[in-house]
Amino acid sequence: MIAWPKLPTPTVLPIGDAALLVRFATVVDEQANAAAIALTTELDADPLPGVVELAPNLVSVLLRYDPLRTDPARVAGELRLRMIRLGGAEAAPSTDWVIPATFGGEGGPDLQEVADSLGMTPSDFAAAHNASDLKVLATGFAPGFVYLGLHSQHLYLPRRSSVRAKVSAGSLLFAAGQTAIAATEMPTGWHVIGWTEFSNFDARSDPPTRLGAGDRVRFEVVP
Amino acid sequence: MRARIRLQRVAPLTTIQDVGRFGMLRHGLSASGPMDRGAFDLAGKLAKASGAGIEFTLAGLDLVVESGKCRIGLAGGIFNAKLNGSKLAWPAAAAVSAGDVLSITPGASGNYGYLRFNSEFGLEPVLGSRATSTRVRLGGLDGRGLEAGDLIELTANDQNHYVDHPVPRYEEGPIRFIWGIHAHAFPAEVRDRFCSAAFAISRRLDRMGVRLEDEAGVFASTTSLSLVSDAVVPGDIQILGDGSPIVLMRDHQPTGGYPRIASMITADLDRFAQMRPGQAVAFAPVSVEHAHRLLRGQK
Numbered sequence: 001m002i003a004w005p006k007l008p009t010p011t012v013l014p015i016g017d018a019a020l021l022v023r024f025a026t027v028v029d030e031q032a033n034a035a036a037i038a039l040t041t042e043l044d045a046d047p048l049p050g051v052v053e054l055a056p057n058l059v060s061v062l063l064r065y066d067p068l069r070t071d072p073a074r075v076a077g078e079l080r081l082r083m084i085r086l087g088g089a090e091a092a093p094s095t096d097w098v099i100p101a102t103f104g105g106e107g108g109p110d111l112q113e114v115a116d117s118l119g120m121t122p123s124d125f126a127a128a129h130n131a132s133d134l135k136v137l138a139t140g141f142a143p144g145f146v147y148l149g150l151h152s153q154h155l156y157l158p159r160r161s162s163v164r165a166k167v168s169a170g171s172l173l174f175a176a177g178q179t180a181i182a183a184t185e186m187p188t189g190w191h192v193i194g195w196t197e198f199s200n201f202d203a204r205s206d207p208p209t210r211l212g213a214g215d216r217v218r219f220e221v222v223p
Numbered sequence: 224m225r226a227r228i229r230l231q232r233v234a235p236l237t238t239i240q241d242v243g244r245f246g247m248l249r250h251g252l253s254a255s256g257p258m259d260r261g262a263f264d265l266a267g268k269l270a271k272a273s274g275a276g277i278e279f280t281l282a283g284l285d286l287v288v289e290s291g292k293c294r295i296g297l298a299g300g301i302f303n304a305k306l307n308g309s310k311l312a313w314p315a316a317a318a319v320s321a322g323d324v325l326s327i328t329p330g331a332s333g334n335y336g337y338l339r340f341n342s343e344f345g346l347e348p349v350l351g352s353r354a355t356s357t358r359v360r361l362g363g364l365d366g367r368g369l370e371a372g373d374l375i376e377l378t379a380n381d382q383n384h385y386v387d388h389p390v391p392r393y394e395e396g397p398i399r400f401i402w403g404i405h406a407h408a409f410p411a412e413v414r415d416r417f418c419s420a421a422f423a424i425s426r427r428l429d430r431m432g433v434r435l436e437d438e439a440g441v442f443a444s445t446t447s448l449s450l451v452s453d454a455v456v457p458g459d460i461q462i463l464g465d466g467s468p469i470v471l472m473r474d475h476q477p478t479g480g481y482p483r484i485a486s487m488i489t490a491d492l493d494r495f496a497q498m499r500p501g502q503a504v505a506f507a508p509v510s511v512e513h514a515h516r517l518l519r520g521q522k
Contacts, residue, residue: 013404016486017514019456021404028451040249055248055454057478062248062454067489067515140478141452143251143359183251184359201251203349203361209250 008032010039010060010083012076018067020075023060028177030150032059033137037214038086048078056213058138058147094214096133099181099198100222101172103129107195110160114174114191117157126221128155129193134179136215144183144201144209148217151177163189170196172219183209224342226291226319228375234282236429239344239363240337241275244352248454248477255354255362255473258335258430258496262299266337269296269316273385275346275353276339277369281499283327284338292320293377294341300333300497333497334428341385345376358431358474397507398491401514403460403483408448416441417484418506422468426500430474433495434467435460435504442466445482452480458487458495460506472496488514 008031010022022039025032040056048063050070055062065075103126104111115125134148159175165187167173173180173190180190183201196219200209211217240263243256257263257278266276271294277284283302297304298314305326306317319325327336346353346364355363364373406414420439427434437443447464455461459471461481470487471479487495488509498504 014401014486014511015404015454015456016401016458017488017511017518019454021454023404023453026451053246053248055477057454058451060451060453062456064248064456067518071515072511139249140251140454141476143361145251206350207250208247208252208350213249 008035010035010079012079014072015062019062019064020072021060021062022079025059028058028137028150033135035059035086036061036138039082040213042082042086048075048082051075055140056138057140094216095212096216096218097211098218098220099196100220101194101196101198102222103172103194105195107168107171108193110174110191111193114157114193118155125155126194129174129179130219130221133216133218136211136213136217137178138213139200139209139211142182142184142186143203144181144199145186146181146183146200146209146211147178148180149178151179153177157191159189160191161189163187164192167192168195169199172196181211224291224293224377225379226293226321226340226342226377227289228286228377229289230284230286230369230371230373230375232283232285233369233371233373234280234284235368236357237277237279237284237369238355238357238430239275239346239369240278240354241352243354243473244350244356244362247350251477252350252356252359252361253455253457253473253475253477255352255356255430257337258473259299259333259337259493261493262335262497263337263339265298265314266296266339267385268387269298269314270294270339270341271385272296272339272341274340274343276337277375279327279336279338281329281334283329283336285324285326288319288321288323288325289374290321291377292318294318295325296339297327297336299336300330302330302333302336303328332499334499335496340377342377342379345378356430356474394491394494397505398495399488399507399509399514399517400458400460400485400491401488401511402508403485404453405448405450405482406484408482409445409462409484413441413445414484418508421503421505424498424500424502424504428500430472432472432475433470433498435470437466437468442468448482450480450482452478455479455483456486458489458492459483460485460487470495488517490514490517 053064172194243254360366
């Protein structure tokens with residue numbers, strides 16, 4: 001049984017007149033991410049009255065509510081009670097995934113540049129990248145798009161200054177201490193370091209994604 | 224009632240929509256759904272329809288009923304509608320049957336109109352909804368916009384759970400908003416000018432977002448902030464790195480990393496969606512409580 005560390009106190013902000021954002025930090029941070037996942041798990045298991053949808057993000061949780069059934073003060077009050085209960089809650093069950101991926105080559109046109117910037121060879125970079133499991137921080141932005149992290153400080157690299165108009169589904173994207181897997185074609189300003197056959201989005205399944213926030217991912221290099 | 228309808232002339236960005244695909248934000252999908260929810264409901268009321276409908280754009284739509292019969296409802300903006308050459312009132316309700324020709328042409332105002340039927344589309348829902356998101360190629364007809372030549376099959380609908388929604392009134396005046404999650408990051412002077420300046424609807428608008436022209440240069444000196452990507456809702460007004468304001472609409476990306484100064488209130492979002500390029504738009508802040516009173520039909 002793993003107890004969560006003391007949760008950071010969230011800021012609760014209205015987003016328009018039908019949603020609240022419960023924000024645990026303003027930078028991406030492991031503890032705030034864990035808090036967002038813990039709160040989502042708790043509210044999924046025992047929903048708040050009038051809350052019609054939850055969406056966990058990197059360091060926050062969006063709560064869409066029905067203004068005809070509840071109001072933000074009531075939701076915020078209920079949230080405060082839940083946060084107290086969460087302090088000693090168990091970690092949500094998570095799944096471990098092994099995802100085969102090819103680094104560099106046609107599917108990873110930026111690998112060489114990324115390795116150069118970090119003063120490594122491409123294979124050393126891939127080894128360092130895959131040295132430890134990564135956690136699914138959040139899904140969002142695009143169908144099945146997952147943020148994985150956080151990498152240690154020596155692998156930190158900001159985004160590219162230019163945006164690539166289109167990368168293919170399965171692209172492994174790397175920037176700002178995170179690796180993302182694109183599940184659909186998209187434009188991106190992240191470095192494209194590799195490619196995987198693993199698909200995290202299938203509109204014919206419900207739910208349409210496989211990886212969930214809190215899951216652990218290990219990449220297995222396919223030559 | 225069953226019917227088969229052939230689309231003959233279709234404007235770009237015409238899509239099949241229903242109330243939307245909710246619960247999918249965490250999987251990376253926004254809800255989609257009608258740009259003007261009130262008009263969609265009104266077209267449904269006129270057709271006694273509960274299911275999906277066609278959202279058509281400025282240039283309208285021509286179609287022919289190939290077989291069968293059904294009841295239709297038309298609403299949204301102000302369009303010109305003719306059934307077999309005879310002018311229909313707007314909004315309109317009518318019974319159509321095999322051989323009938325419906326022609327909808329541009330009218331005095333609005334960007335979006337709705338055609339609904341008292342039958343359901345013979346299309347499988349995707350993740351619980353028939354709403355089309357062309358951005359992620361999902362729902363509707365293979366996730367794409369409708370085209371001339373498309374055949375719409377309407378099946379007998381025994382489960383027409385038609386609900387009589389109150390019909391919203393459009394109000395004049397500024398578009399009202401709740402201050403956004405990054406409002407504090409804008410200097411007080413910029414926030415003041417946001418509430419007093421006139422913006423214009425630009426030509427760059429679609430179901431994802433509407434760009435505003437900032438002729439007064441309210442956001443000209445805005446410096447780009449580095450923000451964690453966070454949840455977005457329809458009506459959020461974000462300021463891009465080059466200082467252009469963009470209002471996120473029904474097919475928005477589920478998360479965004481640009482600073483958001485404001486979020487439009489639900490009661491004014493439909494009216495905003497119907498504003499045409501070149502039209503002036505002004506903004507006024509209200510409290511969440513006030514927005515809720517408006518939603519409940521109170522003043």
